[in-house]
Amino acid sequence: ETGVTQTPRHLVMGMTNKKSLKCEQHLGHNAMYWYKQSAKKPLELMFVYNFKEQTENNSVPSRFSPECPNSSHLFLHLHTLQPEDSALYLCASSRDRGSDQPQHFGDGTRLSIL
């Protein structure tokens, strides 16, 4: 139990579908992150939120839309995805946005695009 819960754990969707990934943290942290993990590649930071405000968008295509209604919840809305978007999507949180802060990860959502 890492204190960061992601749902669903697995998701298969067509390229025209709309779906959302959910992340919830019970650690009282102020910063939350979305990462993409593909085989044999480093973790790719997608978005960063600090105190509910988006502080980073690392050139992520607009078919990925994040939402952070409060410091405990983070969503990733998906629309018109491409096959190359198939990956493990990890959510993480940290006490604050400091880059030296240890990050607590959820177990990820395995996304497959048909």
Add this chain to the structure above:
Amino acid sequence: TQLLEQSPQFLSIQEGENLTVYCNSSSVFSSLQWYRQEPGEGPVLLVTVVTGGEVKKLKRLTFQFGDARKDSSLHITAAQPGDTGLYLCAGVKGNKLVFGAGTILRVKS
């Protein structure tokens, strides 16, 4: 070209063997974190090293930060099947946390 290169990419060994995995860069980092990611789970922080030359031990795991703070190593003594997983290093550079691609370790019983 990745900022942090981890080697080897994949390692398969027998239970009881020793091993070392490496995390190398041409850049200087203010600190470096090591994570282990078990199959079906997210990465879990093992240790953070901050000072050049620092050595930290976590049971059978020994972590070392290079003197110049550009590289790090993880040595595992008498590996166990429970050590199986993806080992990720992540360097702190400015306001960024940069991850390597990881070393997949498989320990066979």
